[in-house]
Amino acid sequence: MSEEGRVTREGHPKRGRRRAGLSERGVERVLTVVALSAIGVLGLITVFIFIGGLPAIAKTGLWAFVSGHKWAPGRGVFGIFPMIMGSLWVTIGALAIGVPLSLACAIFLAEVAPPKTARVIKPAIELLAGIPSVIYGFMGLVILVPLIRTHLGGPGFSVLASSVVLGIMILPTVISISYDAMKAVPEAYRDGSLALGATKWQTIVMVLLPAARSGILAAIILGMGRAIGETMAVIMVAGNATMVPGSLLDPVRTLTSNIALEMGYAAGTHRAALFGTGVILFVIIMLLSILASFTTTARGKAKVNPKP
Amino acid sequence: MTNGGPPKLAANGLSYHYGDLQALRNVTLEVQPNDLLTIMGPTGSGKTTLLRAFNRLNDMLTGTRMTGRLDMDGLDLYGPETDPAEVRRRIGMVFALPIPLPMSIYDNVAYGPRLHGVTRKAELDEVVEKGLRDAILWDEVKDRLVDSALRLSGGQQQRLSIARVLAVEPEVILLDEPTSGLDPISTLRIEELLKQLRERYTIVLVTHNPQQAARVGERVAFFYLGELVETGPSQRVFTRPLDRRTEDYISGRFG
Numbered sequence: 001m002s003e004e005g006r007v008t009r010e011g012h013p014k015r016g017r018r019r020a021g022l023s024e025r026g027v028e029r030v031l032t033v034v035a036l037s038a039i040g041v042l043g044l045i046t047v048f049i050f051i052g053g054l055p056a057i058a059k060t061g062l063w064a065f066v067s068g069h070k071w072a073p074g075r076g077v078f079g080i081f082p083m084i085m086g087s088l089w090v091t092i093g094a095l096a097i098g099v100p101l102s103l104a105c106a107i108f109l110a111e112v113a114p115p116k117t118a119r120v121i122k123p124a125i126e127l128l129a130g131i132p133s134v135i136y137g138f139m140g141l142v143i144l145v146p147l148i149r150t151h152l153g154g155p156g157f158s159v160l161a162s163s164v165v166l167g168i169m170i171l172p173t174v175i176s177i178s179y180d181a182m183k184a185v186p187e188a189y190r191d192g193s194l195a196l197g198a199t200k201w202q203t204i205v206m207v208l209l210p211a212a213r214s215g216i217l218a219a220i221i222l223g224m225g226r227a228i229g230e231t232m233a234v235i236m237v238a239g240n241a242t243m244v245p246g247s248l249l250d251p252v253r254t255l256t257s258n259i260a261l262e263m264g265y266a267a268g269t270h271r272a273a274l275f276g277t278g279v280i281l282f283v284i285i286m287l288l289s290i291l292a293s294f295t296t297t298a299r300g301k302a303k304v305n306p307k308p
Numbered sequence: 309m310t311n312g313g314p315p316k317l318a319a320n321g322l323s324y325h326y327g328d329l330q331a332l333r334n335v336t337l338e339v340q341p342n343d344l345l346t347i348m349g350p351t352g353s354g355k356t357t358l359l360r361a362f363n364r365l366n367d368m369l370t371g372t373r374m375t376g377r378l379d380m381d382g383l384d385l386y387g388p389e390t391d392p393a394e395v396r397r398r399i400g401m402v403f404a405l406p407i408p409l410p411m412s413i414y415d416n417v418a419y420g421p422r423l424h425g426v427t428r429k430a431e432l433d434e435v436v437e438k439g440l441r442d443a444i445l446w447d448e449v450k451d452r453l454v455d456s457a458l459r460l461s462g463g464q465q466q467r468l469s470i471a472r473v474l475a476v477e478p479e480v481i482l483l484d485e486p487t488s489g490l491d492p493i494s495t496l497r498i499e500e501l502l503k504q505l506r507e508r509y510t511i512v513l514v515t516h517n518p519q520q521a522a523r524v525g526e527r528v529a530f531f532y533l534g535e536l537v538e539t540g541p542s543q544r545v546f547t548r549p550l551d552r553r554t555e556d557y558i559s560g561r562f563g
């Protein structure tokens with residue numbers, strides 16, 4: 001506080017304090033309202049989805065809805081098991097392709113590449129995040145799908161095609177967050193490890209990655225969220241058949257695709273069943289985030305106290 | 309103190325630049341086996357640069373330039389055949405701020421031996437205990453080896469850093485102002501420790517504190533603005549300095 005300010009305050013104690021107090025409290029209120037409205041919107045979405053979806057789930061029965069293999073809106077049969085498996089397969093596939101690539105790239109940028117190279121490559125990778133998903137889908141449709149059809153067999157529209165497209169789409173997220181996590185590891189750890197005669201690679205594996213672990217896990221979780229939620233690109237390359245995929249080359253329909261494909265013309269119970277699909281998606285994503293944050297903290301603790 | 313063989317460490321006409329800044333100017337210096345050399349000098353005199361050059365830790369930096377030659381046992385440390393990781397194993401380094409790696413006390417000490425291929429648990433246990441005993445830390449931590457090293461006090465962390473270095477059985481130990489962040493009692497402990505260790509290792513201690521140099525060093529070297537001003541037995545340098553700048557420094561006129 002400046003000398004001048006204090007004098008003013010002492011001269012007009014009430015007015016000075018009230019003014020400061022009013023604007024202070026005003027700002028606090030506005031910020032509180034803004035913060036709460038974000039939660040409010042989330043709450044409203046939740047309520048809306050559940051109101052829309054629960055009747056269909058109740059009518060079919062939760063177990064029948066979740067485990068039913070048949071999706072035939074025309075006959076009033078709503079089983080979304082194929083879509084649950086579809087989302088699962090595609091997401092796992094995307095992570096299997098995207099995560100190793102991303103980590104390798106992040107390690108290269110953070111530790112191996114000369115700073116100048118990293119300064120060029122990193123923004124280029126971040127630019128990938130700005131490409132609309134329909135473009136990724138289109139590239140998959142005209143290049144990947146025919147490639148798979150001719151070389152590996154099947155219709156080409158498949159789990160594999162979706163996984164590859166999604167794997168590429170999550171690269172920018174996973175790379176830039178895990179890069180930041182690695183860059184945040186104190187320089188002293190590197191020096192400390194190298195000074196003991198560790199090679200660069202040993203330092204990366206034994207000190208750097210463990211120290212950046214929580215950031216890297218966060219990166220993977222965000223990538224997973226993106227993969228589960230992505231709709232457009234997947235619709236274009238997945239084939240969208242409502243059956244449980246038996247192999248990587250089978251067509252697949254995800255939960256999000258199911259909603260997007262049919263919502264346009266659905267009515268009545270069909271419409272409610274699509275909302276029900278949303279409810280299940282919502283629950284799955286919730287469970288995954290809880291699981292993810294749980295493993296982050298649990299592993300963080302475990303790593304500090306490994307057995308001697 | 310020459311005993312016929314090549315010096316343990318030697319710098320010959322060493323100059324070092326960070327970009328336009330010259331950190332070392334034509335430094336020539338020898339450290340004999342089992343010597344305890346204390347390098348003193350004010351901040352910015354190039355002491356740390358010299359240590360990091362011996363340890364090849366400056367390899368990581370870009371925009372630096374080095375001329376001159378550094379030897380260990382008469383072998384060029386920067387020769388084409390020399391493996392920097394092997395150099396760093398044989399020349400241990402303790403930093404100004406203690407660097408506990410983010411793992412347990414045990415794993416910190418076992419880190420180096422594991423890197424160099426020790427995997428048997430019994431053997432690791434032995435190396436860890438020996439390292440911690442040599443660093444006079446064992447009694448304080450023997451019941452909490454699984455605790456995170458980050459929970460130790462500053463002085464303990466610094467002794468842990470020393471234990472970690474000892475565990476890889478180096479021939480030379482470089483210490484870069486190892487007590488600058490510590491309280492007087494922890495500082496005394498580290499100094500005691502160094503006196504014990506000098507029987508088995510060649511030690512180079514860098515300090516910006518002339519009192520510490522007087523307490524610990526057998527031989528001292530005074531650096532000023534990247535230049536080696538003078539070097540000699542500690543007794544002589546502190547009582548009859550040859551150079552005016554040394555005299556100013558040890559009498560506390562700067563630094």
